[in-house]
Amino acid sequence: MLKTGKCGENDGVSSLKSTQVYSRPAKTGRPVGVMPKTFNENQTVSTIQRDTTVTFLGILDAGYAACGRSEYIYILMELFKSLVVDGKTFAPALFLAPMAGVTHSAFRRLISDFGGYGALTTEMLSATAFYRENPAVSPFSRRRECEGPVVYQLRTNGEDVLEAAITKLDAQNPAAIDLNLGCPAPEIQKQASGAALFRDFERLRWVLSRIRAVYRGTLFVKCRLGDDPENWRAPFVERLRLFEDYGVHAVTVHPRFSFEKLKRRARWREFPWIAAQTGLPIIGNGDIRSPRDVIEHGEFFEPLAGLMLGRIAAQKPWIFREFSGLQPINISHADIWDRLCGYTVEDFPPEKAIGRMKEFTAYFAQNFFFGHELFRASRRARNIEELRSAALRFFADAVESP
Numbered sequence: 001m002l003k004t005g006k007c008g009e010n011d012g013v014s015s016l017k018s019t020q021v022y023s024r025p026a027k028t029g030r031p032v033g034v035m036p037k038t039f040n041e042n043q044t045v046s047t048i049q050r051d052t053t054v055t056f057l058g059i060l061d062a063g064y065a066a067c068g069r070s071e072y073i074y075i076l077m078e079l080f081k082s083l084v085v086d087g088k089t090f091a092p093a094l095f096l097a098p099m100a101g102v103t104h105s106a107f108r109r110l111i112s113d114f115g116g117y118g119a120l121t122t123e124m125l126s127a128t129a130f131y132r133e134n135p136a137v138s139p140f141s142r143r144r145e146c147e148g149p150v151v152y153q154l155r156t157n158g159e160d161v162l163e164a165a166i167t168k169l170d171a172q173n174p175a176a177i178d179l180n181l182g183c184p185a186p187e188i189q190k191q192a193s194g195a196a197l198f199r200d201f202e203r204l205r206w207v208l209s210r211i212r213a214v215y216r217g218t219l220f221v222k223c224r225l226g227d228d229p230e231n232w233r234a235p236f237v238e239r240l241r242l243f244e245d246y247g248v249h250a251v252t253v254h255p256r257f258s259f260e261k262l263k264r265r266a267r268w269r270e271f272p273w274i275a276a277q278t279g280l281p282i283i284g285n286g287d288i289r290s291p292r293d294v295i296e297h298g299e300f301f302e303p304l305a306g307l308m309l310g311r312i313a314a315q316k317p318w319i320f321r322e323f324s325g326l327q328p329i330n331i332s333h334a335d336i337w338d339r340l341c342g343y344t345v346e347d348f349p350p351e352k353a354i355g356r357m358k359e360f361t362a363y364f365a366q367n368f369f370f371g372h373e374l375f376r377a378s379r380r381a382r383n384i385e386e387l388r389s390a391a392l393r394f395f396a397d398a399v400e401s402p
Helices: 056-064 069-079 105-114 127-132 162-170 195-199 201-214 233-245 268-276 291-296 311-315 319-324 333-347 350-367 371-380 384-397
Strands: 083-085 088-090 094-096 150-155 176-181 219-223 250-253 282-285 306-309
Touching: 069 291, 069 319, 094 319, 105 319, 105 333, 105 350, 127 150, 127 162, 150 162, 162 176, 162 201, 176 195, 176 201, 195 201, 201 233, 233 268, 250 268, 268 282, 306 319, 311 319, 311 350, 333 350, 333 384, 350 371, 350 384, 371 384
Parallel strands: 094 306, 150 176, 176 219, 219 250, 250 282, 282 306
Antiparallel strands: 083 088
């Protein structure tokens, strides 16, 4: 279902629904970007019914690239209306990315206040740590009803309590379990998980076989391109075949290499090639910041089955509304920051809450001219009360960036 408002309240916008089971897009046999003959140039974008003859790229090529917000949001909504896998509908096909230090229970609660997504994702959960914690109270795995579908992301190297952790995760009734194969952090790779698990084909096969021995539910994986910019394609396809063999339902791809940090732009141009290699739905992730990114690079995004938004959701927690076409709302940055502060204090002890709010503030400050002042003030705060006072003082006089 489409999340539309605070703790599940509907703001009057109809849900986007689809009963079509996922399949690869039909091929028309025409060159990419060439408008089919059936297109009527007198049509407006809002009157076009999307099918295999009138395509997203065709609309752009016919002269609607400069269309107004309502028209290009319509195109985006049609392109990512829903994803149906394993009998589950994610509508729209828009997902919150797992982000360490950010996508804890309080932040997911904040995102749910604005709606517009198909599913949220937890922070990366260590199999061992999750097995030991109480998911009813842990801020990393706690889930509220207002969040809607939640995907639980797991990190493992297979040398931990994998089966027990998976069984415990399954008991939480997750929308899906997502296996982390992309985290490039050195401390994670040293433990043979994240990107290191993606690299080690035989270990990856072993882990997938053990997961499937105890869990028959919806399984996602999230990965990068690999290690070698010159020779990554063949190993990537080999892993796609492995995912198909073990019943993975969807693959999220962050198109960077394992050694790259976030400064280099994600390689969106690789999405069409990746999608063409498999019948599995591919969800695109990495540097997607606005609907315009997708519209202006339609040849890269059209083959995808869904989008995953990461850092932009920490900067703009209402961003899913923009992608899903929900009615615009008035934004009070002070209210949003303070609301998350309250949620975070509710879920974390004060000595932990301050670190989480500082992490969020680093992203949220990017909404403002002179946002570095908010960032610096947050770094100096010694407790949550000082942090809150400094933030609210800043918001009182802040000028928003365009």
